[in-house]
Amino acid sequence: MIFKESKVLILQNLRSTVREEKSVKKSIESRFFSSKLSINQDGLQNDFIENFKAVSGEVHILEKKKSLTAKINEFLQELDTQAVSFWRTGPLESLEITSDTDPASADIGITGVDFAIADTGTLVILSNTNQPRLTSLLPPIHIAVLKKETIVPNIHALFVKLGKFYQNYNKLCSCISFITGPSRTADIELNLTLGVHGPGRVIVIII
């Protein structure tokens, strides 16, 4: 339904706003904000782990000489399930898992991570044809595989990175998800409860 008159009306209202003379729309360039944070990758990894754990997330570092498949199989055994839904991109391409379940009925969703933010403990995941959004959302447990070198210091640095990634945002993906720990709510008497809609456990494996 189109209310053509409404558009005209709203714009007219706004245009009659009192303005300084010759007010032209200036483009606003914001300054870059930086927090005092470790700049080396090991430091960033430590910050990320600390902050991700603080929001009830779990972090494991993949031991040298151990394959990702072996690590993930350990989890599957521990959680006693084969109902897994997973991406087949990046480090997950080589995953040898037999079953692939629809995310709506899977117990575990396994995804990669495009970027991570150290000072908030946030995973950043971009959607595309190989990276569906529901894998990290519907199953009660989310396992995220994070490459150490993709950790950035803070949210401001992330947006600079995204800008480079998309060459001035002309081809932004349909959805960028920031995930900071498991789904949570405090709606019942301010008691923290996990997993109310999204996953109740988020396990990060750093490679």
Added chain:
Amino acid sequence: MITKRIDFKKNSVQALANPKLKKALVNFTDRSRASRKKAVSEISEWEDLRLEARRIKEQVIKDLDSYLLELEESITRVGGKVHWAKDAEEASKIVATIAKENNVRNVVKSKSMATEEIELNKYLISRGINTVETDLGEYIVQLCNDHPFHIITPAIHKTKEDISKLFSEKFGVPEYEEPQKLANIARKELREKFLSADMGISGVNFAVAETGTIAIVENEGNARLATTYPDIHVAIMGIEKIVPKFEQLSIFLSLLARSATGQKSSTYVSLITGPRREGERDGPRQFHLVFLDNGRSQIAKSEETKESLYCIRCGACINICPIYRQVGGHSYGWVYSGPIGAVITPQLNDLNKTADLPFVSSLCGACRDVCPVKIDFPHVFLSLRQKIIEQAREKPNPREFMEKIAFWIWGTVFSKPFYYNFMGKIMFFLQCFYRKDNELQRLPYPFSKWTRDKNFPAFSKNPFRERWKKKYQVKGKAPR
């Protein structure tokens, strides 16, 4: 829309009489103040972020018309559709029409103040479209046909006993009292609703003009579900929600999470740019964005109060407000409560019916001090009060005449030391009828209103100015 005059006094007296509510409010405001304070102290650039955010918002509201057109263009470019709604009725109609054209039967909604404002649920349900709130707090509120109590935590006035009873009645489950179990029940009930929904409705926290991206901030994951699973996503935004550039989101996201809940980052932030792309396996196939004016373009015109539109709906002003802490959210009579409610409700509605609200502030300025975009609340309160008084002046008013006389007397007495001393002496003798424990109690009309709620200190036989004089008598002239 508000149909009946909001009687703040009556509402707040009711709220104050409820001890359960009082306890919940104190607990809630204490905790949210403390966590915000901690989160804010963790980053050194907090003040710079606030200044920058305010600067950006000033620019946005000044050039809102061109930013809206830029946003419309960007949304269209990425395959979405923009709808312009001048008021609540139109916005609801737009959503209902999209639903009808696509044979939508089941709608899932994530939390959105804009949809509360236009009472979208009521509209859709009355047209036979099942509409379910999916934020846990909103869901509880919807199940008991209540209204949200706070813009961030809507069901803060319900105890877990209330909720367990409610769930037991509605779903035939035992009366669990552990919050985790209650949340699990809600998860199960709502998951079914998500998987059978044909349309998801969300609000918008920020909309980037440059890229056509909308940002949705939440903790539960219900907004992610509502904007990913159903085939159609309709987002509704107040026209003031624009941020010009993509990278500026980092400033607003930092401010919002810390101000609202004291988190470093909210659990989920979704940056959505249009519908799903070709080849993608999930995400909505249609993306609609409704621009809701509903009085906002009028606010933008007012030089004195337009900063009300800078608000990013974090709720920090509500949590810090000494009045909210006493009277709670429902006393404000509409969807927005606390200081932001007291400034925005009168401007989005008939001023005559909401004239109580701008007076619901002691002008202490705590709200201004915590506001992430530095809205000068006391200034806006005063401008609105002025407007209300000016409007009232248009018709003759005996009370105003009395007030004028009273203030003339007051002014005369207080401007000359002689009158002042003289009146003090007269009052000392007159007060003997009302004096009790060195306080004045139960003064006669028109002062009775004053002494109804508090006692007045009695006039002293030996007032300060006398003592002052006496003290310096020895040395000669008393300093003035």
